[in-house]
Amino acid sequence: MAATRLVIVGGGFAGSKCAKTLRKHFSPEACEIVLFNRENHMVFHPLLAEVAGASINPDAVAAPLRQMLPTIHCRTEEVQHIDLNASEIAYHGYDNRPRTMTYDHLVLSCGSAVNLGTVPGMADHAFPLKTIGDAIALRLHIMQLLEKAEVCEDEALKHHYLSFIIVGGGFSGVEVAGEINDLLRGTHRFFHNISDEDLSVTLVHSRDQLLPEITPSLRDFAKTKMERAGINLALNARVQYVISEGVGLADGRFLRGATVVCTVGNSIPLVLERLEVPKERHRLMTQPDMRLVDFDNAWAIGDCAHIINAYDRKPSPPTGQFAERQGRQAADNIVRVMRGEPTRPFRFKPLGQLCAIGAHHAVAELFGQRLSGFPAWFLWRGIYLFKLPSWSRRAKVGFDWAWDLVFPRDLAHPRTDPTERVSTAHYRPGNDIIRQGDPALNFYILVNGEVEVVRIDEASGETLQLGILGPGDFFGEMALIDQRPRSATIRALTPVEVLVMGKNLFSSISNALAPFRHVIAEAIKRRGGALWQRMPMAREILEPQPLSAFLEPCAIEPLTPDHTFADALQCFDEHGSDFCCVINGEGCLEGVVTRTDIFRAIDAGAHAHTPVREFMACDPVVVTDEESCLLAAATMRDHGFKWLPVVESYGTPTLKGYVRAERMLNAVVQRSPEQNRRHAGA
Template sequence: MPAKRIVIIGGGFGGVKCAQTLRGQLRPGDAELILFNKENHLVFSPLLADAVGSSLSLDDVIVPLRQLLPGVQCRTEEVKGVDLAGSRIEYESHDGQPRHLDYDHVILACGNISNLNVVPGMADHAFPLKTVGDAAVLRTHVLSAMEKAEVCDDPEKRRWYLSFVVVGGGYSGVETAGEINDLVRSSLRFYSNIRDEDVSVTLIHSRDQLLPEISPQLREFARKKMEMAGVTMKLNARVMLATGEGVGLKDDFVRGGTIVCTIGSTTSPVVDRLDTPKEKGRILTDPDMRLRGRANAWAIGDCASIRNAHDGQPSPPTGQFAERQGRQVANNVVRTLAGEPTRPFSFKVLGQLCSIGGHSAVAEMFGFKLSGFIAWFVWRGVYLFKLPSLSRRMQVGFDWAWLLIFPRDLSCIKTDVTERISHAHYEPGDYIIKQGEPPSGFYVIEQGEVEIVRSSPEKPGGEVIAALGPGNFFGEQALLSNRPRGASVRARTPVEVVVMGRNVFTTISKSLAPLRNALTAAITRRSSAAWQERPAVLAALREFKLADFIEPAPAPLLRPTDSLYEVTHQFARNPSDFFFVSPDGARLDGMITLTDLLRAQSNGVKPETPLADFMKKDPASLAVTDTALIAASAFREHGFKTLPVVADKTGRRIVGVVRVRKLIAKVLEVVPPPTGLTVPPVPPA
């Protein structure tokens, strides 16, 4: 009989324990065991926070799979999909080409992946903690922040460097906050310019107590102990957004130079594409962990929804359960190969452990509740025993013992030396760049608006001189001229920008003709404004009130659901060359010009197509509180003849419209002509 091929997808706790159990119960000639995992090592995730806090070396929290699983084929190709009906997997081979592999049994243990997009701006500004790479980057960032704070001569900026915000009050969040707090505060004796009061570590949790998995008594102990160590708690607080300055709560803003997010996960792409019933992104299984309706496909760990026969409750996504599921699913596969009946998953929780920093922990083991140093000693002992090899246990045990006597390692290995293209999120009032700063990045606006603020001897507090919206860019002049920033850029509304590092910008702008042409046009346009050469024009624009130029918006207001046919009739019946689009008759949602209409018709847009599909969405607009100077800058930047005016940038209630013709006429009325020129006579009626 040919050997059965058993494929395991995922090298976490569940997948590794499954492979170990199968290898122990099946002879090599009975089954070919193949484990797919993108990394060639097992990450011992409960110790990632210790790696961030320099309690452990990064090497101590990983174990090479090939050394851990002798007799198992370990492959690092990425699995792209599973054909359950055809009993075949698709993976990306070493050369980037798709390959297929048939199986007799497949065990899905691929877990979940981080998804910081659950909170606006979190993916742009927060550090996740899911992989050993995440731990390495975060550790380097924390130590870099301390180095910057040491040489910073601005007390407020120094405190910002040393402000750390951890989002999530579960095991990962509590352990990470405790480790960062220990690392920073215990290392202050090596920094002469940093004081203990400069450091702030804030733990934010959406519930009223930390660590919901353990007893109320131990939760309260953990909270008090961490507060005594210097960690600030914000409970019953839900993070609404994240920016480069910190995180926004419903009624508060917490400043933080470092944000760590331990919440937010999503289904892995393999599971997402799987043709099988799911619940909240997790695979639904039968009691024996088989996929529903499948005889040779199984699922365990975070990616699966498995009911525990011991108490009838869904299994929590923890390493303790994943490991036990891996063992039991392996036993069920062996029983299936032998023609024996399978057994449902059943497991009684052995205990819960969590380190809270300062050689202190909380633990519940076999009905006993422990806290303080004894719980910390038990916590370390349990995890030391769980490490999968004797050599690793000895190495980690020595490191822990060493730190009881000697200080933590403060070496800062740079991990982000290569510039890249990234995204960033800013809230209204946040400064994206500041006047006088050295040039470092080029920015393209994806969503929202920014305002250009310039300080001068006449206006030391700064004056808003322009506003930019989606599709506009800024930061190019300082980069190309290699001069300090000539003005500040401040978020006017919530803003999403694409950021290019200096070297990336230089390379692309030289080789990409459209970008080079756009930069040339923008620089010419922005450097040749009439008021920059004529102080009288600038003074007049500063004095004009925008309200004097506002005209009623053209009627009617169109709806996003109006069809191309209906919009065409509106242009035919009314003299206006443009209309605003509003879903409720008040809020500005879009704009359609006669040119847009003709373009849609020439592009073959069908008559029944809704206006929302071809209008200008979220067009650039002015606020009632804007100055005429901002209006002139907006006309120049966008090349528009008219701009909508809204009551404010949040509600975007339509107030009216401003025409560039009327603004020019007003300037000509009050500003004398240049020397040697006269005003042309008005022709007779």
């Protein structure tokens, strides 16, 4: 008879405790226990902030699962799909080919996933703190900024380097803010150019008090001690966007900082999100005994599960102590099911809460007793030391902590020089993406939004607008190819998303991919000379002219996104125009449809009732009626456009009409001195 197979997905507190408890009840011959976890170790999350703050070494909080669970089959393949009805999971094997595995019982303990996409720019510019890799990256980043600040000659830029913003006032946010503050203020004495006044650590929290899980008196103590330690608290402050220079708040304030750490934004892992089972706030709903609703052989525990605690009839919080108890009791309930015995509902009386707040202080609630200050900090370290999963880890952490009491924190900054990759970045209106005179390091592709290209004359200080770029455009290639500093500034006109490619990667792709190289060459050819350089009198003639002098009403009545392909085709047939604008109910421009778009829609299988929104060019490049004629002319030249929509403003793109390149060129030609001389001679 084949052995019973129990599959556990996730090797955190809950999953590892469940596997260990199950093995105590069943021999390897009687029961095969398989644990899937992407990493080959369990992360002790309560100490990640200490890793980021250089209090302990990274390997001290990583417990190898194979050593913790020697009789369990540990696998690092990633589970891709779960079929609860067929009692089967699908995963990528060692050769990246899909494989399946059946089970008798399944335990889901996948924890939570990081979701920084809810706030614009957070995923691009903020450091998460979920894995050991996150903690190491943050730690090395802090060291790098300290080194930059030490040699920085610009006081404002130095202060920017040494300004840190932590988003989230729960346990993780408070602990990492305290650790970063201790690291900075405990080690800046080793730097000759950094003073205590240069350092800034700000904790941003959306509520009016920190640590909502503990009592008001301990919250007040934590707030007071953190402020005395030099941490700035921004309470009742909700982050609205994040850029490379800091965070913007919903109340209009902007907090500047070179480093943003995000401890909020958790979501359900994708493999669980695909399950068609009841969920509550992105967590799998369970029966009282932790089985999934409507399933007898599938269980959910830990942070990914919504489990009602029979002790107080409240949902279990996503903490380590609850995860461990759930893992143990889920294992006991599986044993009862296999023996034909009734299961028991999850019941656990919380032992308390512990949180370090920095400067050798902590707050604690244990067995109804409240502690704060150094005694709570000493208790916090002692409890977590013995909560570590193995004696080897306890010895390592204990040694690191003892070392930290006597010697300063380690300031080593090993350079890893990772391979360049394509990343994304977010910018707000008015932000400079690249600055004139900066070294050329990256190539940029606009995904959303518009930017302006400006150049500052070093002699006169005059600012010259060279053009506007929109979605699908790119910039930064000329300085990379010529290996020279940036010749212009690129500034965001609207909220902007860009793809960023390092110079070495850009060089490799442009050398190997002929179509990409051709596109770059054509762009360089177009941008090789400004309009007033090729036609010397163009600037003198166009500069005094308001753009309204060339503004024309749209020849075709604008469409709406809900109009159909048939409506668009009829407009082109009746009016003979080359384009048609698409506006929403408020009169704001949403897109344009050209004759080329019509034929592309046909190739894509469009039919008479296909909505315009499905084939229009969204977010077209535009200019406002307050821009100069020079800017409009240069923008059309850079893109090879014959016309350009004109709107009221970039924030409110109410359609005003359009301008044509031919009309501008005709004005230049008609008013040029040579043409005037010909007329005079005639």
